[in-house]
Amino acid sequence: MRDKVKIAAVQMNPAIMQNSKNLDKILSEAKNAATNGAELVVFPECALPGYVYSSREEAMPFMETVPGPATDRLAARCRELGVHIVTGLLEKDGNRCFNAAVLIGPEGLIGKYRKNHLPFLGVDRFLDRGDRPFEVHKTPIGNFGIHICYDCNFPESARVMALLGADILVLPTNWPQGRGKVAKYVVNTRAYENKVHLVAVNRVGEERGTRFIGTSKIINAWGDTLAQAGVDEEQILYAEVSLSEARQKHVVFKPGEFEMDFIRDRRPELYGKIAE
């Protein structure tokens, strides 16, 4: 089994209502990252349409079907480069609209995720809540779990995906000012408590009075930050992670004297209140 995977986190500044321009940029940055050896390239939440829409109607023309023309172009680029891409977009499915992310690889669309926890903020105010459980997608470069921005506030999101066997949690975000603590330590806690790698990719720039705070991070399964971006510039982060490191949940500090297992030591029979 392969062990090392090189990840790129593309912190960018999408332009609202300019999907075509944003898609071109995503395609070119994916090529850039692949040239530097990245195998998984992650973009922010709503990297295609932007985020601060003022109504559902206003956002509607900037939503995608999945699969659709945008994911087809992403799939062609993944095939050409031999990489996997995760990016955020707005998805329309009949009358329903979701804040979503897609996972695409050299063989095409692998999966999509619809944001389950919606803050009352930006376009999320006008969307439908995700209607499907968290999933984990098996790929040749590891098992990926996808969640989006506010999902990370809820420890249940990462926990469910870790229990389903995720090696790497992907977190496209649009953290605005006021969410600095999530960037500072909550994302590290999610990696640490589940012993999984985590890639948090935020946007930068300002949209209709909302300023985003960058601070994208690639964090390993010990909770250590391997790479971190600044607060206001577009930037690509790179880091290599080890799949076996995320899969070995039993940690031996000193044999027979100090050992821990953050998954096996759980007491699920005591946690029923969480799912009520």
Place this chain on the structure above:
Amino acid sequence: MRDKVKIAAVQMNPAIMQNSKNLDKILSEAKNAATNGAELVVFPECALPGYVYSSREEAMPFMETVPGPATDRLAARCRELGVHIVTGLLEKDGNRCFNAAVLIGPEGLIGKYRKNHLPFLGVDRFLDRGDRPFEVHKTPIGNFGIHICYDCNFPESARVMALLGADILVLPTNWPQGRGKVAKYVVNTRAYENKVHLVAVNRVGEERGTRFIGTSKIINAWGDTLAQAGVDEEQILYAEVSLSEARQKHVVFKPGEFEMDFIRDRRPELYGKIAE
């Protein structure tokens, strides 16, 4: 309803196998804290017996019944001072032995908690796992949830108690070297994600080759550290917290534009895997 509560966190260095000496110290530090206006005084995990025992048999003579002579003396002190105390001890109940903590107030013993998550470390290697769900204890100075050390690694512990209405989570610990990330950011995440206050009280000193790392903290319901102790000295921390701050889960950053509720925005119907 009263709103402000003054908390004291007593970071101390208990001596192994010297329950009587440790109890005297707890009683005198409680008086000291009460003199400084504290209403809730919290001591470390295993503050009465110490922690690094090498067998169940060795630890047995240093276990307490609850209620018992030690809790009776604590209750007398609480009555005299008008304070609430939480301290860690080892509890024997017939043939069973637990790493436990007691909550005692002016009216006597209010509750006890038996550590549910046991690391393979120190005396925990030889004890029985807690046999009861997490609870919340209503008192005139707030609703307290108690957990111990390694419990905090599992987001489920704090989450269950927050859902049961805890205002203040009390966390007696014995963090040894190697647990610095829990002290550095995991405890802040627990407070932040549940919007509850958290008092983490560690010990200092060395016991049979295991060095403990202090860093006790009082953290408010925004995840901010109000007071933090050093790594190797005995010390009392004080901070005042607001009960209404912990009870107001709905946060309005900008009315109609940016609002969040870390409890109401949950999706428990998607969390079943956690309780399996």
